[in-house]
Structures are given as structure tokens and as C-alpha cells.
Amino acid sequence: MRIGIIGGGASGLFCGITAKKNNPKNKVYIIEKAEKCGRKILATGNGRCNLTNENMGEEYFFSSDISYVREALSAFSNLDTQKSFNDLGLLFTTGEKGKIYPRSLQASAVLDVLRMESKRLGVEEICGFKVVKIEKKGDIFRVFGEKETLEFEKLVIATGGMSGENLGSDGDGYNFLKAFGHKMNPVFQSLVQIKCDNTYTKALNGTKITVAAKIEVNGKTIDKGIDEMHFTEYGLSGPLGFNLSRSVSKHFAEKNESDIYCVIDFMQELSYDEVKAFVQNRIKTQGYKNLEDFFTGVFSKRCGQMIIKKSTDKKFNVFAKELSGAEIKEIANNIKAFKVKLISVMPFKNSQVTAGGIKIEDFEKDTLESKKLRGLYACGEVLDVDGICGGYNLQWAWSSGYIAGKAL
Numbered sequence: 001m002r003i004g005i006i007g008g009g010a011s012g013l014f015c016g017i018t019a020k021k022n023n024p025k026n027k028v029y030i031i032e033k034a035e036k037c038g039r040k041i042l043a044t045g046n047g048r049c050n051l052t053n054e055n056m057g058e059e060y061f062f063s064s065d066i067s068y069v070r071e072a073l074s075a076f077s078n079l080d081t082q083k084s085f086n087d088l089g090l091l092f093t094t095g096e097k098g099k100i101y102p103r104s105l106q107a108s109a110v111l112d113v114l115r116m117e118s119k120r121l122g123v124e125e126i127c128g129f130k131v132v133k134i135e136k137k138g139d140i141f142r143v144f145g146e147k148e149t150l151e152f153e154k155l156v157i158a159t160g161g162m163s164g165e166n167l168g169s170d171g172d173g174y175n176f177l178k179a180f181g182h183k184m185n186p187v188f189q190s191l192v193q194i195k196c197d198n199t200y201t202k203a204l205n206g207t208k209i210t211v212a213a214k215i216e217v218n219g220k221t222i223d224k225g226i227d228e229m230h231f232t233e234y235g236l237s238g239p240l241g242f243n244l245s246r247s248v249s250k251h252f253a254e255k256n257e258s259d260i261y262c263v264i265d266f267m268q269e270l271s272y273d274e275v276k277a278f279v280q281n282r283i284k285t286q287g288y289k290n291l292e293d294f295f296t297g298v299f300s301k302r303c304g305q306m307i308i309k310k311s312t313d314k315k316f317n318v319f320a321k322e323l324s325g326a327e328i329k330e331i332a333n334n335i336k337a338f339k340v341k342l343i344s345v346m347p348f349k350n351s352q353v354t355a356g357g358i359k360i361e362d363f364e365k366d367t368l369e370s371k372k373l374r375g376l377y378a379c380g381e382v383l384d385v386d387g388i389c390g391g392y393n394l395q396w397a398w399s400s401g402y403i404a405g406k407a408l
């Protein structure tokens with residue numbers, strides 16, 4: 001069987017290896033538009049590749065068919081990922097929140113073992129070939145490049161989503177699949193930096209603080225989390241900013257005109273009343289200090305000053321004991337619920353993953369073969385599945401790549 005896999009990213013490479021292992025008689029070709037396969041893998045996890053997670057389950061994913069994600073994870077789990085990569089010679093180390101990385105902390109190690117295995121098995125890479133059109137004539141798929149045409153008996157679309165365009169994926173796969181009648185859910189960028197009104201937060205540029213935060217629209221919480229928030233010149237980033245970005249991005253993609261806010265809790269260990277009592281007591285014991293230094297020893301210097309600045313018009317050289325009752329209340333409010341208006345999210349090219357995509361309902365669940373066109377398969381981010389930060393998106397690439405590859 002002559003099999004073409006369009007896209008030499010995580011899911012395509014894993015699918016190719018599985019297809020060849022499963023049936024060594026298969027002639028497997030990976031068609032990649034870049035000069036080399038797996039460029040995005042090299043950029044993952046800040047060059048360290050967080051390839052899966054100890055904690056796995058459908059609750060870490062989003063899809064219009066979440067039950068399918070559960071089935072896929074049981075067909076090929078995070079333990080299967082570790083075993084498969086172990087078999088290829090890769091050792092692991094586990095970071096915070098169960099994130100699993102190669103022991104060398106080098107993403108290149110993940111790509112290298114995949115390509116070594118692919119070569120050993122005889123999977124062929126056809127690089128520098130941008131697919132522009134696909135046709136099916138009789139039993140044969142014709143794959144058109146800019147100069148050449150290739151023919152296959154079975155075809156896999158593993159072209160990714162629209163995120164990280166400079167690393168290859170720009171949404172071509174959606175058009176290939178839509179042309180054969182597959183339905184698609186709207187796409188929007190996820191795991192992306194959030195832009196906000198930075199009147200106060202720009203003072204924190206470059207600071208990383210572990211906080212609890214929620215996203216609010218019309219006073220209703222639509223998302224929340226506790227993790228490290230990175231404050232940047234334009235807004236919010238880091239693990240917490242990224243995970244909250246999905247609902248913020250969806251809000252803007254749906255052109256929802258209501259204002260959207262991030263409400264940050266800088267003292268999650270205490271209730272509002274406890275924070276208010278803490279500030280009142282601190283004024284008794286430290287009220288001789290000026291406002292500039294009042295929170296030194298509680299928050300980072302810039303964070304403490306930002307809370308003061310948002311809560312009172314008084315100058316920094318005023319003594320803390322001169323704060324009024326209303327100002328103390330406002331300080332407690334801003335410690336527990338520092339409200340930042342959100343403006344937008346950064347574009348697709350800055351994002352790590354694309355939410356939405358081709359609906360899984362048009363594919364057989366156990367094989368990922370299209371119900372619309374026999375012999376056609378899809379895997380990876382092109383499908384309507386995305387995960388939170390932490391190795392979940394690569395796990396989906398391995399699981400779905402395995403399922404399609406096993407069926408070939």
C-alpha cells in the first residue's frame with residue numbers, strides 16, 4: 001500500500017512510524033513543505049519539549065466531541081507515549097504539574113529519535129514539497145505540489161492548525177478537508193499572550209507572580225485558574241495567562257461586545273475579610289513607613305507599589321497611617337480582586353495551538369478514516385481538539401497519529 005502523509009510535524013511523523021511498524025509492507029511517504037520535518041517540535045516547551053504529562057484525562061482538553069478525546073487517550077495514553085519514546089531510547093524528567101520532558105531538556109532529542117526511527121523503518125521524507133491541491137480519481141489520491149504531482153492509495157492530512165505559522169502550519173489542511181465535504185468548527189488562537197489595558201500592570205513588566213485569576217464578563221466568571229502569571233509590557237502571559245487566553249480569545253473571536261476583565265487575586269491564601277484585617281493591622285505596626293515601602297516584605301516591590309497606586313491618589317512619600325478607611329478598603333479590594341480590562345489576544349502566529357477545526361464526527365472513531373471519502377485520514381491539530389498548557393497538545397498529536405497510523 002502506498003501511503004502519503006501530508007505534514008511532517010509531531011502527528012505526521014508518529015503516524016508514519018506507526019503505519020510502517022504496523023505493516024512493514026506499507027510504502028510510507030511524509031510530504032513536508034519545509035526543508036526539514038519537525039521544526040515546530042524544536043520550538044516546543046521553550047526548546048525543551050514538554051511531550052506529555054503524568055496527569056492525563058479529557059478534562060485537560062477541549063473539543064466539540066470530548067468523548068472521542070477520552071477514547072483516543074485510552075487507545076494511546078500518556079503511558080503509551082512514554083513507553084514508545086523509551087523504546088526509541090529517550091529518557092525523561094518530570095517538571096512541575098506533572099510535565100514530562102526529555103531528560104536532556106532538549107526538544108531536538110525528541111525530533112532526533114523520531115527521525116532516526118523513521119529512517120530505520122524506511123519511511124521516506126519528501127521535504128520542500130508544498131501541497132496545493134488534492135484530488136481523488138478512482139482509488140488513487142493525486143497530491144499536487146507547485147511543480148510535481150504524487151499518487152497514493154491512502155492519504156493522511158496531518159497539516160496542523162494555524163498557530164505558529166512561521167513553523168509551517170497555516171491552515172492548508174482545513175481547505176483540503178473542507179473540499180471533500182468535511183465540516184469545520186470556527187477556529188481561534190489559544191495558548192497566546194493577552195493584551196490588556198496596562199495603565200497599572202505595565203509597572204510589573206518582566207515580573208512572574210503566582211496568583212489566582214478569573215476571567216469575568218458582565219460580572220460572570222467564565223474561566224479561572226491558579227498558576228504563574230507573567231506580566232509583560234502589553235499584558236498577560238505565562239502558564240496562567242496562556243491557559244486563560246482560550247476563553248478570552250473565544251470571546252473576541254465571537255465578536256462579543258461586552259467588556260471582559262481579568263480579576264487577579266494577589267493573596268489567594270486569605271479571604272477578603274482576612275486581607276482587610278491584615279492591612280489594618282499592618283497600618284498599626286508599620287504605619288510609620290511611607291506608602292512606597294508599606295508592602296515591602298509582602299509583595300514584590302513593584303507589585304506592592306502598583307496596588308497602592310491603583311488604590312489611592314496619595315503620593316508615595318505619605319505615611320501609611322494617613323490612609324483613610326475607604327482607601328484601606330480599596331487596597332484590600334485591589335489585593336483580592338485587581339481588575340484589568342482585556343483588549344485582545346496576540347495573533348495566530350504568536351499562539352501555540354489552534355482551538356476549533358475539522359469536526360471529528362466526520363471520521364471513524366477507531367481509525368480516524370473519513371466517513372466522507374474512504375482512504376482519507378486526519379490526525380493532530382487540524383482536528384477540533386486542543387489542550388491546555390502542559391504537554392497535552394503533543395499528547396493529542398501522538399494519540400491521534402497513532403490511531404490513524406495503526407489503521408493504515
Ligand SMILES: Cc1cc2nc3c(=O)[nH]c(=O)nc-3n(C[C@H](O)[C@H](O)[C@H](O)COP(=O)(O)OP(=O)(O)OC[C@H]3O[C@@H](n4cnc5c(N)ncnc54)[C@H](O)[C@@H]3O)c2cc1C
Nearest residue numbers: 007009010011033044045131160164168380381391393394
Ligand atoms: C512555540 C510553540 C510551543 C509549543 N510547546 C508545546 C509543548 O511544550 N507541549 C505541547 O504539548 N504542545 C506544545 N505546542 C503545541 C504543539 O507543538 C502542537 O499542538 C503540535 O505540534 C501539533 O502537531 P501537528 O502534527 O498536528 O501539527 P504541526 O506540528 O503544526 O505540523 C504540521 C506540519 O504540516 C506541514 N504542512 C502544513 N501545510 C502543508 C502543506 N500544504 N504541504 C506540506 N506540508 C504542510 C507544516 O509545515 C508542519 O510541519 C507548542 C506550539 C508552539 C507553536
